[in-house]
Amino acid sequence: MDRNRNNGTKDIRLVARGVNRMPFGKFLYLLVPWLIILAIGMYAIFLCLAKGLNQTNMDNRFAFGVWIFLDLSIIALGAGAFFTGFLVYILKREELRAVLNSAVVIGFICYSGAILVLMVDVGQPLRAWFTFWHPNIHSMLTEVTFCITCYLVVLSVEYAPIVLRNKKLKEVPAFLAMQYELHRIMPVLAGVGTFLSFFHQGSLGGLFGVLQGHPFAFREGLAIWPTTFFLFIISAAAAGPSFILLTTWIASRVSRKRLVSDNVFALLARISGSLLVVYVMLKSIDTLTWLNRTVPSLGLSGIGFFLWAPFNIWILFAEIIVFGLVPSLFLLFGSGRLRTGWLVASSVMVCCGIVLNRFVMTIQTLSLPTMSFDRFMIYTPSWQEIAAFLFVVAYGVIIYSLSFRYLRLFPQEIEMKVN
Amino acid sequence: MLPWVYGFTWQTGNIIFLSIFYSVVAVILGSFSIAAIRAFRDLKPDRLDEIRWHFDFESLPEFAKVCRHAFTGEVNQRVCRNGFDCRTCKVHSKITGVPRITKSVYSEGEIPFGLKISANCLYHRGHTWVRVESDGTLTLGLDKLAEGLVWSQCEADLPAVGTRLHVNGTGWYFRKEASRARVLSPVDGEVIAVGGRKEGFYLKVNPGNDSDLRHLLKGLEVGPWMTSEVERLEMALGASDGAVSLADGGVLLDNIAANYPEQGWEDILALMLLES
Structure with a gap:
């Protein structure tokens, strides 16, 4: 059977016109492993919600476990949604429309996944509204909660017209009209999304301005905003386009189709590279300031934090040089010259760098001793924590696969057939 | 931090935060409501x-x-951004005002791919x-390429006499079992x-006073356009990750759809009739 044609595809009536998708049976077969992971993760989440956090290996010392690390990481990687929307609707970079729908789906997956994990971490989901009704006025995370919730609503509204544009759904007149009108308000939503993203990405970094009990992560800055407030915004804006580039490439490889033109890859690389250069520069200044002023003012030695294996000085070198400076130069100066494979490899490094940064700011921060009687601690997540983590990954893969199959995520796909 | 919460105070910080938060919520809800009403x-x-x-x-x-x-060849590689509605296109009105210089490979009335x-x-x-027509009415039909895609068993679902048609709106439908394809007016x-099909036309239309037909192709434009459409059809019928071979000769089969039974009839016809 010719796999490139939609014959044998039982759900052909739902597949967009002009594109070819694998047979429905094969699609289901490929989803089975992810569905199994999803089921195991669901059981783990049930255990955590029913029995409490004793199902995890977190404790009073390790209050930031793998979940918070995951949260910070996927929210940073999901920044591609707001940044692409900002570039298309506000700065009018029309070339990026080719990946805009995909970016929205990825943003939706990342933010809904993050909120899902937060729900398990915080517990008592039926009382989630307490956060809004009785907010903790002393917590930066209140602003984060407000912003993330609002932004998830924005992403849902942005995702809705993509879903309603499905070949079958748009035959319903009300859906057709609604998706058209939702499209018309997209510039407003893109502006709101950008505003919210800037603040919640920043507020996640702002947390470290009050973390005085952990000098490894504590940062000073301007008024109530520590330097990490700005670094989190810039790093997320830099990683977002790289993650979009990477996911587009993966979708292209898995489906064995060209989905966007090379100049879209090049533009994403250039944007990501430019922002990453700025980030690396500011991060270097921040690190030097922290080493030479912040930590000494607390009566400690900055280098002393890097003497604890396995988190030696290599982690700082890897974060700033290997996964920061090197890919930024590749992306910035190689976007017009290098082959797509190099850009993809550089994007992988950028994403690793951001994930490593979030790891350092959470797990490593809590591992290091802060008091003279403290000792270095290693935290190993329980299977429930890992299963809940993988649940979000599987959830993302399934939602993206379904969206790719039934929705028009890449408008250039038909054109790419002939190029 | 919120007014209804015990311990709330009207401090500058609280007021700024509340103003921003409620403004954002109002913008989101307001935009969505406007979209729903529209x-x-x-x-x-x-x-x-x-x-x-x-x-x-x-x-x-x-x-x-x-x-x-x-x-x-009057312009070089231009893509339409006006919904194929030349009546409101500024570029069209400028170009039609200057003498024609053409590099069309077809002379007027010539037939590419055996299409009449x-x-x-x-x-x-x-x-x-x-x-x-001589009385000012318009007769509408389907061109030979589209006729070749429409299966013989399919029914034309034509509008009733008196129905008002609009350019690029729904003209009529072709239906076959649960499938249907829309023909643009x-x-x-x-x-x-x-x-x-037997009568040789599908509709007769009285355009009234506004019979502006500037958006329709004529003369030297038709041959190259039809050729590009045959190429588009070949792409729609072709494999996705292989190179599409574009033959520059030959004659199209009379009933193309019947010769490609494995293809989704509805999709191919819809694509050619400009339905996404």
């Missing part, structure tokens, strides 16, 4: 047709949106033709008679 108002057949065409045109690949003046093109017909990009006007 969508409700859009639920009229004419408006829905406009919206449908807006998305259909937007979804067309760039190579299917080539400007008519690029077919004749009538010299006294005007052609719409949705594969319909329009013939202006090439003109504005009121349906005064209906025909069918």
Whole structure:
């Protein structure tokens, strides 16, 4: 059977016109492993919600476990949604429309996944509204909660017209009209999304301005905003386009189709590279300031934090040089010259760098001793924590696969057939 | 931090935060409400047709949106951004005002791929033709390429006499079992008679006072456009990750759809009739 044609595809009536998708049976077969992971993760989440956090290996010392690390990481990687929307609707970079729908789906997956994990971490989901009704006025995370919730609503509204544009759904007149009108308000939503993203990405970094009990992560800055407030915004804006580039490439490889033109890859690389250069520069200044002023003012030695294996000085070198400076130069100066494979490899490094940064700011921060009687601690997540983590990954893969199959995520796909 | 919470104080920080938060919530809810109200108002057949065409045109690949003046060499590689409506296109009005210089490979009336093109017909990009009758009425039909895609067993679902048609709105449908394909109306006007495949036309339309047909292709434009459409059809029928072979000769089969039974009939016809 010719796999490139939609014959044998039982759900052909739902597949967009002009594109070819694998047979429905094969699609289901490929989803089975992810569905199994999803089921195991669901059981783990049930255990955590029913029995409490004793199902995890977190404790009073390790209050930031793998979940918070995951949260910070996927929210940073999901920044591609707001940044692409900002570039298309506000700065009018029309070339990026080719990946805009995909970016929205990825943003939706990342933010809904993050909120899902937060729900398990915080517990008592039926009382989630307490956060809004009785907010903790002393917590930066209140602003984060407000912003993330609002932004998830924005992403849902942005995702809705993509879903309603499905070949079958748009035959319903009300859906057709609604998706058209939702499209018309997209510039407003893109502006709101950008505003919210800037603040919640920043507020996640702002947390470290009050973390005085952990000098490894504590940062000073301007008024109530520590330097990490700005670094989190810039790093997320830099990683977002790289993650979009990477996911587009993966979708292209898995489906064995060209989905966007090379100049879209090049533009994403250039944007990501430019922002990453700025980030690396500011991060270097921040690190030097922290080493030479912040930590000494607390009566400690900055280098002393890097003497604890396995988190030696290599982690700082890897974060700033290997996964920061090197890919930024590749992306910035190689976007017009290098082959797509190099850009993809550089994007992988950028994403690793951001994930490593979030790891350092959470797990490593809590591992290091802060008091003279403290000792270095290693935290190993329980299977429930890992299963809940993988649940979000599987959830993302399934939602993206379904969206790719039934929705028009890449408008250039038909054109790419002939190029 | 919120006014209803115990311990709330009217401090500057709280007021700023609340103002921003409620402004954002108001913008989101307000925008969504406006969209919902507008969508409700859009639920009229004419408006829905406009919206449908807006998305259909937007979804067309760039190579299917080539400007008519690029077919004749009057402009170089221009893509239409005006929904194929030359009546409101500034570029069209400028170009038609200057003498023609053409590099079209087809002379007027020449037939590419064995497709018959009538010299006294005007052609719409949705594969319909329009013939202006001596009494001022318009006769509408389907061109040979689209006729070849429509299966013989399928039924034409034609509008009733008296129905008002709009350019790029719904003209009529072809239905076969649960599938259907929409044919775009090439003109504005009121349906005064209906025909069918046997009659050689599908509709007769009275355009009234506004019979502006500037958006329809004619003369030297038709040959190159038809050639590009045959290429588009070959791409739709071809494999996705292999190179598409574009033959530059030969004659199209009379009943193309019947010769490609494994293809989704509805999809191929819809794509050629500019439906996304």
